[in-house]
Each structure stands twice: as C-alpha cells, then as structure tokens.
Amino acid sequence: MKRLFWIEFDKLRANRSSRILVGAYFILLTSIALIAAIKFNIGFIKFHLAEQGIFNFPYVWHFNAFIGALFKIFLAVVIVSMTANEYSNKTIKQNLIDGLSKREFLHSKWIMILTFAGISTLFIFVVSLILGSMYSNYTEIGIIFKDLEYLLAYFLKLVAFFAFCLFLGTAIKRSAFALGFLGVWQMFEGICFGLLKWKSPSWIDADQVFRLFPLNAMSNLVPEPFTRLSAVRNLAEQVGEVMQNNTVVRFWDIIIVLIWSYIFYLLTYRLLMRRDL
Amino acid sequence: MSTILNVTNLTKKFGRLTAVNELSFTIEKGNVYGILGPNGSGKSTTLGMILNVVNPTSGTFSWFDGTQNTHQALKRVGAIIERPNFYPYMTAAENLRLVCRIKEVPQSKIEEKLELVDLLDRKNDTFKTYSLGMKQRLAIASALLNDPEILILDEPTNGLDPQGIAQVRGIIKKIAAQGTTILLASHLLDEVEKVCSHVLVLQKGKRIYFGKVTALTTDHGYFELNSTDVTALQNILEKHNDIDKIEILDSYILAYPNKTISAAELSKSLSEQGIIITHFAQKHKSLEEQFLSLTKNQQL
Numbered sequence: 235m236k237r238l239f240w241i242e243f244d245k246l247r248a249n250r251s252s253r254i255l256v257g258a259y260f261i262l263l264t265s266i267a268l269i270a271a272i273k274f275n276i277g278f279i280k281f282h283l284a285e286q287g288i289f290n291f292p293y294v295w296h297f298n299a300f301i302g303a304l305f306k307i308f309l310a311v312v313i314v315s316m317t318a319n320e321y322s323n324k325t326i327k328q329n330l331i332d333g334l335s336k337r338e339f340l341h342s343k344w345i346m347i348l349t350f351a352g353i354s355t356l357f358i359f360v361v362s363l364i365l366g367s368m369y370s371n372y373t374e375i376g377i378i379f380k381d382l383e384y385l386l387a388y389f390l391k392l393v394a395f396f397a398f399c400l401f402l403g404t405a406i407k408r409s410a411f412a413l414g415f416l417g418v419w420q421m422f423e424g425i426c427f428g429l430l431k432w433k434s435p436s437w438i439d440a441d442q443v444f445r446l447f448p449l450n451a452m453s454n455l456v457p458e459p460f461t462r463l464s465a466v467r468n469l470a471e472q473v474g475e476v477m478q479n480n481t482v483v484r485f486w487d488i489i490i491v492l493i494w495s496y497i498f499y500l501l502t503y504r505l506l507m508r509r510d511l
Numbered sequence: 512m513s514t515i516l517n518v519t520n521l522t523k524k525f526g527r528l529t530a531v532n533e534l535s536f537t538i539e540k541g542n543v544y545g546i547l548g549p550n551g552s553g554k555s556t557t558l559g560m561i562l563n564v565v566n567p568t569s570g571t572f573s574w575f576d577g578t579q580n581t582h583q584a585l586k587r588v589g590a591i592i593e594r595p596n597f598y599p600y601m602t603a604a605e606n607l608r609l610v611c612r613i614k615e616v617p618q619s620k621i622e623e624k625l626e627l628v629d630l631l632d633r634k635n636d637t638f639k640t641y642s643l644g645m646k647q648r649l650a651i652a653s654a655l656l657n658d659p660e661i662l663i664l665d666e667p668t669n670g671l672d673p674q675g676i677a678q679v680r681g682i683i684k685k686i687a688a689q690g691t692t693i694l695l696a697s698h699l700l701d702e703v704e705k706v707c708s709h710v711l712v713l714q715k716g717k718r719i720y721f722g723k724v725t726a727l728t729t730d731h732g733y734f735e736l737n738s739t740d741v742t743a744l745q746n747i748l749e750k751h752n753d754i755d756k757i758e759i760l761d762s763y764i765l766a767y768p769n770k771t772i773s774a775a776e777l778s779k780s781l782s783e784q785g786i787i788i789t790h791f792a793q794k795h796k797s798l799e800e801q802f803l804s805l806t807k808n809q810q811l
Binding site (some may be wrong): 244256323331338 | 513559563564565566581582583584585586588590592594597598599600601602605608609610612613614615653767
C-alpha cells in the first residue's frame with residue numbers, strides 16, 4: 235500500500251505540468267475565500283456578499299462543497315493525462331515487466347484518486363472552518379459541525395468523478411480524446427434526459443431514471459445551495475415562485491454514486507486484465 | 512542445475528493468426544539462450560507472454576519451479592523489451608528509483624549500475640534528452656538493478672549505430688561472464704552465435720530447433736579447394752573414400768567429408784596423387800547457413 239503510494243507519487247511529482255495543475259487547483263480552492271471580498275457600494279446600498287449568510291455555519295459546508303467541486307476538472311486532467319501517458323510512453327508495459335501486477339497498477343492509480351479526493355475534502359473543510367469562524371453569525375459547536383454530510387458527499391463525488399476519468403484514460407489511451415469524451419458523455423446524458431421527458435411512456439418517471447446516470451448522480455450528490463439562501467428565497471417569493479428544489483444529501487444518491495465508482499473500478503480492471511500490451 | 516523457466520504448449524492467437532504455436536522449452540540456470548527467428552516469427556510475443564504483458568491463448572509457463580506467481584517472479588528477472596520505455600520527464604536516477612520501488616530493492620544500487628553502463632555523469636538529465644544508445648544502456652542498467660537471476664533481452668541492438676551495438680554487446684558479454692542466465696531474442700544471427708550457448712529457433716510461431724548452438728553448427732565441416740587442374744581434382748575427390756559429395760561454387764570446389772578429417776590428411780592425400788593445390792580452406796557452416804537450411808527444410 236505504502237509502496238504503491240510512493241510509486242504513484244514519484245511519477246506525479248516529477249511531472250511539471252501535473253505539479254502546476256495540482257498547484258493551480260489548490261490555489262483556486264483557496265480562492266473561494268476571495269468571495270468574502272466581494273463588496274458593492276451603490277449609493278445608499280451597501281452589499282457585502284460575505285454578510286449575506288453564505289459563510290454561516292452550517293450553510294458554509296454546503297456552499298463551499300458545491301463551489302469547490304466546480305474546480306475538480308483540474309485534477310481530472312491530471313488523472314487522465316497521467317493514465318494516458320502510461321500508454322503512450324509504454325511505461326505501463328515496463329512497470330508490469332519490472333514486476334508490478336496489473337492489480338497493483340490499478341490500485342496505485344486508485345490510491346492517487348483517493349488521496350486527491352481526501353486532500354481536497356480536507357482543504358475544503360479547513361477553508362470553510364476559517365471562513366465560517368470569521369463571518370458566521372452562529373458559532374455554537376453544535377451548529378458548526380452540523381450538516382457535515384455535505385463534505386462526505388463532496389468526497390464521494392470527487393472519487394466517482396476521478397474513477398470515471400481513470401476509466402476513460404485507460405480505455406481511450408489519449409488524454410485529449412478521453413477529456414473530449416467526458417464532454418460528449420455530459421451532452422449524451424442531457425440528450426437522454428430530454429428524450430426521456432419527451433417520449434417516455436407515462437409509467438416511467440424521467441427524473442427517477444435520470445438519477446441513475448453517472449454524471450447526473452454525481453451532481454445530485456451535492457445539490458445547488460443557492461435556493462437555501464434567505465435572500466434568494468425572498469426574491470423568489472416576491473416574483474411568486476415557490477422553490478422546491480432538493481438541497482439535501484439524499485441516501486439513494488450516495489448509493490448510486492458508490493455503485494458507479496465500483497463499476498468504473500471493475501471496468502478499468504477488466505480492461506487492464508484483458509488487454510495485451 | 513535449477514530450472515528458471517518452464518514453458519509448456521504456450522499458444523497465442525491474434526484473431527486468425529497464430530503468433531505462437533504450442534511452444535515448449537526450458538531455461539536452466541547459467542546458460543545463455545538465444546531465440547532466433549525472422550521478423551514476425553513470434554519471438555516478442557513469446558517474451559511478452561512470459562513477462563506478463565501478453566495474455567496467452569492457451570498453455571502455461573512457470574517461473575522458478577512455480578514457487579511464485581508471475582509478477583513476484585518478475586522482481587527477480589531483468590528484462591528489456593524492444594524500445595526502452597521510461598518516463599521522459601524523469602531523470603535517469605528518478606526512473607531507476609521508481610524501478611527500485613517496483614522491484615522492492617534498495618536504491619543503493621542505482622549509482623553502481625549507472626556506472627556499469629557508463630551513464631553516471633548523465634544521471635540527472637531527463638530521459639527525453641538521451642540518444643537511443645544511451646536509452647538502451649539505461650534500460651540495461653534498469654534491468655540489472657535487482658541483480659537478476661535471468662536477464663531477458665529483446666533485440667537489444669536494434670536501431671543502434673555500430674558503436675552502440677559494440678557497447679551493448681560488450682555489456683552483455685560482461686554480464687554473461689558473471690554467470691547470469693541470459694535469454695536473448697534477435698534476428699541477427701551473428702549476435703546470437705557470438706554470445707549464446709543454447710538456441711531456440713522459431714518459425715511462424717513454431718519451435719523448429721532447441722538445443723546447444725554447437726550441436727547446430729558443428730558438423731564435419733567442409734573444404735573449399737582449387738587447383739591448376741580442376742577436372743583432375745574433381746575426379747580424385749569424387750573417388751575419395753572420405754568425401755561424401757562435392758559441389759562447385761563459383762570457381763571453387765566444395766568437398767563435404769563423411770567423417771571428421773583434418774586439413775593435413777586431405778592435402779597430403781591430394782598431393783600424393785599429384786594435384787597442385789592453389790586454394791585450400793577448411794570451413795564450418797555458420798549459424799546463418801544452418802538457420803537458413805533449417806527454415807528451408809520446414810517450408811517443404
């Protein structure tokens with residue numbers, strides 16, 4: 235386990251573009267804090283975003299988990315290119331000849347995925363804790379550590395997404411095409427949903443079927459936090475809109491995403507085992 | 512002698528093409544083996560299978576009497592397959608450190624092996640800056656990191672310039688002299704003849720010879736002769752008791768003896784019969800000629 239971690243870490247740290255991307259990713263995660271600096275002064279109206287309650291405990295967990303997840307593509311690029319490069323440089327072949335088993339090879343990549351997701355979650359936790367303690371109106375321990383399931387959801391969302399990327403990198407063997415395919419897949423899910431809504435027979439609930447799609451399941455895991463803001467709610471009520479969007483982490487979404495992660499793991503493993511190098 | 516590798520009825524099919532067909536052989540400790548065969552005869556596929564990168568269609572192989580599974584066994588093996596494959600953005604030392612981690616051997620050997628292949632002064636340069644010859648030498652250093660019990664080389668001199676070929680051959684000879692078992696695949700016959708004690712000859716994925724190189728090349732040899740009177744020489748040779756058959760090649764007469772006779776014996780008997788020899792040479796068939804006749808026989 236330690237050996238596999240160091241093997242992957244050696245590969246990663248020697249690669250300059252990966253170092254830059256990982257560095258950029260964590261700088262961007264920290265930049266969530268910059269939202270706090272958004273202030274408008276329009277005549278008598280003084281607007282300070284940080285004062286609008288977005289950094290209130292426990293809401294800050296949800297808000298930051300949602301915003302932080304937007305940057306995950308940076309790490310996805312690293313994972314896809316590190317995997318695809320193993321094929322284009324044929325170093326996977328050399329690794330196997332040197333005595334790494336295919337299972338160990340896959341596990342070293344998965345350790346990278348879990349480490350990335352873990353560090354990123356920890357990062358979000360620390361950033362949120364700091365922002366919360368600076369701006370939150372509530373500072374009771376019970377409230378601070380409420381709703382931490384958003385961080386668990388964040389972690390699982392990253393793991394599943396990276397697992398999908400690892401599978402695509404392995405299957406397609408070219409980083410650009412693999413990332414392109416990710417985009418195409420996103421569109422494919424959208425089109426499927428459209429078709430389901432439009433054409434499916436009445437006994438099929440399009441929304442429930444759509445929940446099963448991998449990228450959609452990942453995005454459902456940490457639902458959008460904006461409709462929870464009182465400012466947004468008030469605005470909606472004024473225009474006569476009733477907000478009914480889901481904003482909590484749902485048990486079944488966790489299960490669906492876990493199943494997808496396992497499916498991607500198995501598919502990658504099967505591919506590695508079957509393919510001649 | 513202990514067995515390093517045992518291959519039984521190994522077969523690989525790519526669609527309709529059978530790349531390796533029911534191949535069996537055994538590698539014993541201490542010998543230097545050559546795998547010979549034209550391009551596409553299944554050499555690399557065979558090595559790919561025993562090295563865990565190509566899945567066999569059928570058949571089995573076992574390393575070190577089957578006491579370990581393949582990937583554990585490969586940690587005791589050193590192998591270079593075709594082109595050297597390293598991380599281009601890593602330095603030589605970083606690449607070797609990674610191999611040490613995979614093979615679970617101490618990193619203290621890195622300097623020593625780089626020294627052996629004459630790359631110590633370039634150890635902190637990235638792999639992508641290396642010339643092909645240097646890459647190939649780094650591959651050898653990497654394969655030797657674990658002081659392997661067997662070294663497997665697939666076309667190690669392919670694409671190198673004459674100097675590079677000489678360097679790589681020198682390294683291989685040095686390693687062979689230390690008693691390391693070597694398995695060398697090549698289509699260059701003189702390469703195999705120069706370093707190998709045993710040879711496996713493949714054609715279209717089938718084994719057509721497996722045994723000692725000497726058994727393949729040693730026969731009674733033949734004589735290459737010329738004389739001032741060619742017809743007389745021809746007549747005498749045809750009647751000679753020890754000569755099996757004669758052949759005329761260009762301006763020479765080739766005489767094939769039916770037993771091992773010395774050059775002195777033959778030239779004495781010829782001069783006793785008044786033949787003036789202008790050219791006399793005793794020759795053995797080279798591995799190349801043996802190989803060609805072997806593969807030709809198989810085609811019939």
